[in-house]
Amino acid sequence: MIESKKIKNIGILGTGTIGASWATFFASKGLKVKMYDIDKVFLDRGVQKAKENLDALVGYELVEESMVDNLKKNVRSVENIAQMAEDADYIQESTEENYEAKKKVFAELDTLASPKTILVSSSSGLLMSEIQKATKNPKRCLIAHPFNPPHLIPLVELVPGKQTDLQIVNDMKLFFERLGKIPVVLKKETPGHIANRLAAALWREAIDLVVKEVASVEDVDKALYAGPGIRWALMGQHLIYHLGGGEGGYGYFIDHIGKAFGTYWKEMATWHEISDESKKILVEGVEKSMGNRSFGEVARWRDEKIVDLLKVVYD
Numbered sequence: 001m002i003e004s005k006k007i008k009n010i011g012i013l014g015t016g017t018i019g020a021s022w023a024t025f026f027a028s029k030g031l032k033v034k035m036y037d038i039d040k041v042f043l044d045r046g047v048q049k050a051k052e053n054l055d056a057l058v059g060y061e062l063v064e065e066s067m068v069d070n071l072k073k074n075v076r077s078v079e080n081i082a083q084m085a086e087d088a089d090y091i092q093e094s095t096e097e098n099y100e101a102k103k104k105v106f107a108e109l110d111t112l113a114s115p116k117t118i119l120v121s122s123s124s125g126l127l128m129s130e131i132q133k134a135t136k137n138p139k140r141c142l143i144a145h146p147f148n149p150p151h152l153i154p155l156v157e158l159v160p161g162k163q164t165d166l167q168i169v170n171d172m173k174l175f176f177e178r179l180g181k182i183p184v185v186l187k188k189e190t191p192g193h194i195a196n197r198l199a200a201a202l203w204r205e206a207i208d209l210v211v212k213e214v215a216s217v218e219d220v221d222k223a224l225y226a227g228p229g230i231r232w233a234l235m236g237q238h239l240i241y242h243l244g245g246g247e248g249g250y251g252y253f254i255d256h257i258g259k260a261f262g263t264y265w266k267e268m269a270t271w272h273e274i275s276d277e278s279k280k281i282l283v284e285g286v287e288k289s290m291g292n293r294s295f296g297e298v299a300r301w302r303d304e305k306i307v308d309l310l311k312v313v314y315d
């Protein structure tokens with residue numbers, strides 16, 4: 001398998017929201033990027049978005065202006081999956097989130113790419129053990145799950161399947177660290193990996209609070225971003241509660257405040273599906289919360305503030 005230090009050519013399969021942002025990320029690090037999407041409209045839009053994102057990185061002072069034209073030249077689209085795969089050292093797949101689609105494209109990549117190419121899925125929560133069953137060379141297949149937008153958010157969750165070579169996973173950790181990301185490696189796979197399981201638990205409760213009319217969409221969101229969200233940019237729940245326990249630390253927190261949480265847990269939502277009625281309430285609530293701001297405006301504001309935050313937290 002190719003050593004991560006030698007990776008120069010990246011293939012991007014699927015150029016929607018995540019594929020285009022991954023393309024920006026790899027190109028911004030000086031790697032050559034070939035993009036392919038089954039839908040020509042999405043392909044053209046994805047390439048354009050990746051180039052626009054590179055310009056935005058100049059604006060954020062994360063890429064030098066003198067470099068950007070060359071970086072943009074490294075991003076190009078190709079007409080079919082075979083052209084994307086032919087000389088790729090590493091392929092990042094970002095197509096549809098279901099086993100049928102992922103298995104189909106992994107089977108294709110497995111035959112089209114060199115046996116040395118690393119095959120990586122962006123899957124938000126599927127298991128690589130299932131996807132890699134579709135390949136003849138499963139040891140080079142793993143999940144690298146980003147957070148949207150991957151060209152800005154540092155986290156990447158690396159998840160091996162049962163047949164993945166763990167040496168490749170460790171090398172991928174070094175690869176992403178060298179590129180400035182913050183990778184975590186899961187010891188075993190689980191649907192939703194780490195971050196989306198945490199997000200799923202939180203989201204269900206955020207929905208339930210609105211549907212049970214405890215608070216509005218706007219106030220539930222505010223209760224996150226203006227409170228716990230500020231600390232979450234710095235440290236995770238375990239360390240936060242260790243500090244919350246004062247001198248007694250995490251043990252004290254669990255014995256004392258932890259008991260009160262037991263009462264909340266007993267009351268909390270356990271449903272597994274969002275009803276149509278809940279969906280209607282949520283969509284109306286979020287539209288109200290958006291006010292007159294456009295989607296693009298809010299997304300741009302988010303990206304600018306993420307960059308400001310990253311500069312403060314990670315220098």
Ligand SMILES: NC(=O)c1ccc[n+]([C@@H]2O[C@H](COP(=O)([O-])OP(=O)(O)OC[C@H]3O[C@@H](n4cnc5c(N)ncnc54)[C@H](O)[C@@H]3O)[C@@H](O)[C@H]2O)c1
Pocket residue numbers: 013014015016017018019036037038039042043093094095096097101105122123124125145146147148
């Ligand atoms: N959107 C997010 O916040 C997010 C975050 C992390 C990971 N992901 C994961 O990334 C993947 C892509 O998500 P997205 O939000 O970018 O979806 P998206 O719908 O924006 O893009 C998917 C793209 O894949 C293309 N596609 C579908 N089948 C294809 C095929 N056989 N060959 C080539 N292209 C094909 C589609 O035309 C589309 O352009 C999913 O697995 C998702 O779980 C999404």
